[in-house]
Amino acid sequence: MNFDDLRDWKGTAENLLHELQCQINRLNLSVESPTVRTIRAWRSKNLLSQPKGQKFGFRQILEGLATLLLLKKGWTLVSISQVLSSWNNKELEQQILVGVVGVDRVDETESIHSQESFTLFEPRKQNNLALAEDAIILLAQGILRQYDCVLTGTKIVRQDDKLPSELHSAMCKLGRLYLEEGKCDLAACVHDLLSRSRYSLNCEESWNLDILRDSEFPFANVQLIDADLRVPTPDCAEIAEISGGYGEDHVIENRLHTIIRTATERLGKRKQHQAYTALRQLLGRRSLIQEKELVNYLEEKNLTPLQETVLEFYDPVPEIWLINDFANRCAHCGTLMRPHPKRASYPDGCCPIHQCNSKYAPKVGERLDPKQERLLVAKPQILAYWTAPAIDELTIFDRAQSVGLDTELYPESDRCDVSINDLAVGIDAKSYRSPVLLASKLNRSIGGLIFYRQRIVAITDELIDDCPGYLSTLRSLLDKKSDTASLQIMSVSSVIKNIQEGKYAS
Ligand SMILES: [Zn+2]
Numbered sequence: 001m002n003f004d005d006l007r008d009w010k011g012t013a014e015n016l017l018h019e020l021q022c023q024i025n026r027l028n029l030s031v032e033s034p035t036v037r038t039i040r041a042w043r044s045k046n047l048l049s050q051p052k053g054q055k056f057g058f059r060q061i062l063e064g065l066a067t068l069l070l071l072k073k074g075w076t077l078v079s080i081s082q083v084l085s086s087w088n089n090k091e092l093e094q095q096i097l098v099g100v101v102g103v104d105r106v107d108e109t110e111s112i113h114s115q116e117s118f119t120l121f122e123p124r125k126q127n128n129l130a131l132a133e134d135a136i137i138l139l140a141q142g143i144l145r146q147y148d149c150v151l152t153g154t155k156i157v158r159q160d161d162k163l164p165s166e167l168h169s170a171m172c173k174l175g176r177l178y179l180e181e182g183k184c185d186l187a188a189c190v191h192d193l194l195s196r197s198r199y200s201l202n203c204e205e206s207w208n209l210d211i212l213r214d215s216e217f218p219f220a221n222v223q224l225i226d227a228d229l230r231v232p233t234p235d236c237a238e239i240a241e242i243s244g245g246y247g248e249d250h251v252i253e254n255r256l257h258t259i260i261r262t263a264t265e266r267l268g269k270r271k272q273h274q275a276y277t278a279l280r281q282l283l284g285r286r287s288l289i290q291e292k293e294l295v296n297y298l299e300e301k302n303l304t305p306l307q308e309t310v311l312e313f314y315d316p317v318p319e320i321w322l323i324n325d326f327a328n329r330c331a332h333c334g335t336l337m338r339p340h341p342k343r344a345s346y347p348d349g350c351c352p353i354h355q356c357n358s359k360y361a362p363k364v365g366e367r368l369d370p371k372q373e374r375l376l377v378a379k380p381q382i383l384a385y386w387t388a389p390a391i392d393e394l395t396i397f398d399r400a401q402s403v404g405l406d407t408e409l410y411p412e413s414d415r416c417d418v419s420i421n422d423l424a425v426g427i428d429a430k431s432y433r434s435p436v437l438l439a440s441k442l443n444r445s446i447g448g449l450i451f452y453r454q455r456i457v458a459i460t461d462e463l464i465d466d467c468p469g470y471l472s473t474l475r476s477l478l479d480k481k482s483d484t485a486s487l488q489i490m491s492v493s494s495v496i497k498n499i500q501e502g503k504y505a506s
Contacts, residue, residue, distance in 0.1 A: 142167025284390025
């Protein structure tokens with residue numbers, strides 16, 4: 001049984017009604033034929049996908065039949081419109097023909113999600129794993145694009161045709177996965193989906209999708225949006241790039257680097273690298289700063305020409321983040337603490353940086369009065385991409401310096417994070433939640449570490465505590481024949497220990 005004689009079909013709503021009736025009879029489907037009014041209603045709800053003003057075609061026959069079958073199985077029109085758009089013609093045909101068999105053989109009460117009525121060509125699980133992977137890559141890309149739009153400050157998230165197409169496709173694919181698992185579609189509302197993206201994909205309470213918790217699903221422990229800072233995470237940026245179909249310009253970190261490099265290059269070759277390090281160090285150590293202190297710092301480092309660029313990395317401290325009229329500085333990383341919803345338990349607020357708040361209990365280092373001096377705080381994307389990773393980078397650098405090693409922070413405009421004895425040792429601190437994504441990044445390139453004799457990748461200790469297999473997974477995924485084979489993978493605390501034991505002294 002197939003639909004070969006219908007592939008070139010075209011017609012009006014009345015013709016489509018007639019054709020649907022013929023097919024219902026031919027395939028012996030136990031569904032009621034729709035009316036012309038119903039067909040028009042389906043079109044207005046986008047269940048029938050032909051563009052406005054154009055005749056119905058073969059695709060609409062398939063969509064009409066599938067809609068009838070799915071309605072009979074208890075699906076809602078909203079769910080059907082989502083799932084239909086994720087199937088191509090071939091898949092739809094298969095679904096309908098399998099549905100035919102299902103209806104013939106299976107009694108009315110049978111679950112809509114039986115293996116039988118939803119087996120596609122490939123085995124079901126592999127198929128859904130691939131679908132889930134695509135959905136999450138698209139979601140990551142959609143989140144980055146959406147973030148790009150919101151960054152300009154003029155657009156807000158709205159569920160209309162201006163939604164990034166990647167986000168829309170991700171919603172359709174996720175919707176299908178929910179429906180196939182017999183669950184309520186949690187991906188139908190873009191706002192809910194974005195807020196859910198602040199939790200790792202394997203979090204049952206937030207996502208409730210078995211396939212995302214499957215041991216073969218590669219992004220299970222990934223969080224796409226930083227829970228507190230509400231910006232896309234580095235893992236998100238990495239996932240978005242996996243398929244290669246996404247321009248690097250859209251990756252936030254890269255864009256920030258371009259801004260800072262272009263600005264420092266204007267200072268001339270001699271000063272450029274020093275300026276780069278000074279700026280990154282500023283954003284790492286003083287993400288909450290008094291305007292006067294910032295101006296003084298730039299003056300002292302001969303960076304006044306960059307003042308305009310640097311000010312763009314900061315926002316004025318908003319009043320809602322003050323606690324009893326003061327801006328509280330985190331005693332550990334130095335950034336602005338934010339009020340916690342549980343005011344009673346956290347009267348001084350909490351540090352918004354995960355790398356800091358997962359390590360230390362909230363503690364105020366200093367209370368700054370905004371009435372005395374204008375206060376600035378680094379923008380969320382700066383906090384996520386520079387301030388947060390700087391916690392490990394600065395710890396390593398400060399320790400190396402304290403034991404008297406010849407060390408440099410972000411040498412040559414970021415060849416690596418910390419170098420020791422010129423080109424003897426290069427260290428990059430990494431805080432990707434997912435070892436799979438970090439491996440994929442390193443396999444593409446080990447970056448500036450290539451210039452160093454000892455090449456060290458230092459992983460945040462908390463990540464290893466959370467996921468004990470982290471280091472071995474990462475090592476096992478690195479290419480054995482390329483530059484990655486020369487990398488030494490270890491925890492930040494091991495690097496510190498080595499420094500103290502004098503292992504990197506010349
Ligand atoms: Zn902190």
